[in-house]
Amino acid sequence: QQQVKQSPQSLIVQKGGISIINCAYENTAFDYFPWYQQFPGKGPALLIAIRPDVSEKKEGRFTISFNKSAKQFSLHIMDSQPGDSATYFCAASRAGGGNKLTFGTGTQLKVEL
Amino acid sequence: NAGVTQTPKFRVLKTGQSMTLLCAQDMNHEYMYWYRQDPGMGLRLIHYSVGEGTTAKGEVPDGYNVSRLKKQNFLLGLESAAPSQTSVYFCATTRDRGRYEQYFGPGTRLTVT
Numbered sequence: 001q002q003q004v005k006q007s008p009q010s011l012i013v014q015k016g017g018i019s020i021i022n023c024a025y026e027n028t029a030f031d032y033f034p035w036y037q038q039f040p041g042k043g044p045a046l047l048i049a050i051r052p053d054v055s056e057k058k059e060g061r062f063t064i065s066f067n068k069s070a071k072q073f074s075l076h077i078m079d080s081q082p083g084d085s086a087t088y089f090c091a092a093s094r095a096g097g098g099n100k101l102t103f104g105t106g107t108q109l110k111v112e113l
Numbered sequence: 114n115a116g117v118t119q120t121p122k123f124r125v126l127k128t129g130q131s132m133t134l135l136c137a138q139d140m141n142h143e144y145m146y147w148y149r150q151d152p153g154m155g156l157r158l159i160h161y162s163v164g165e166g167t168t169a170k171g172e173v174p175d176g177y178n179v180s181r182l183k184k185q186n187f188l189l190g191l192e193s194a195a196p197s198q199t200s201v202y203f204c205a206t207t208r209d210r211g212r213y214e215q216y217f218g219p220g221t222r223l224t225v226t
Binding site: 006009032034041042043044045046049089093095096098099100101103104105106 | 117144146153154155156157158161163169171203205207210212213214215216217218219220
């Protein structure tokens with residue numbers, strides 16, 4: 001059972017455009033929602049994360065929008081750059097039980113010149 | 114500080130062979146995790162540990178064993194490798210139960226023929 005569904009699987013955006021990746025979760029016990037960025041041949045690295053008590057969090061060009069009632073959250077990359085080309089994973093976790101992360105299936109983003 | 118390191122980086126095994134993957138961290142983190150990453154499936158948790166001497170099963174534990182004899186090391190063993198275990202394996206750590214951010218190693222690419 002996939003508890004975190006991510007879309008799209010791949011995305012091509014023009015330089016300067018907005019990249020949007022969506023995730024939906026099922027378990028209402030989740031209380032931490034991070035996004036990870038992974039470059040080829042590297043391990044994932046935390047990009048930005050949000051708790052369900054806020055609807056939006058912004059860090060530079062990266063914004064998470066969170067809709068608790070719909071059980072959805074999304075990553076927006078403003079002014080997308082070729083250096084943003086990577087695979088992005090959403091994830092969810094809940095307190096206790098080893099702080100395990102449940103990951104989405106990933107979105108491969110390519111930003112073209 | 115090396116952070117999280119993984120040994121080896123690449124390995125080719127024949128079906129039925131055994132091997133051990135080593136994860137080492139110098140961040141004094143309590144929690145450690147082993148994931149496998151397969152195309153289109155995101156990262157799936159194999160086993161994890163919440164402290165020295167502890168281990169627990171994740172989402173896909175079958176065919177793997179782990180040990181955490183020392184706080185800084187987390188070993189993943191394959192007793193009898195199968196082609197279905199061809200994957201990229203990542204180790205990750207988290208400071209403790211009060212922290213959620215996971216720090217990932219560079220990965221081990223394993224091919225089982």
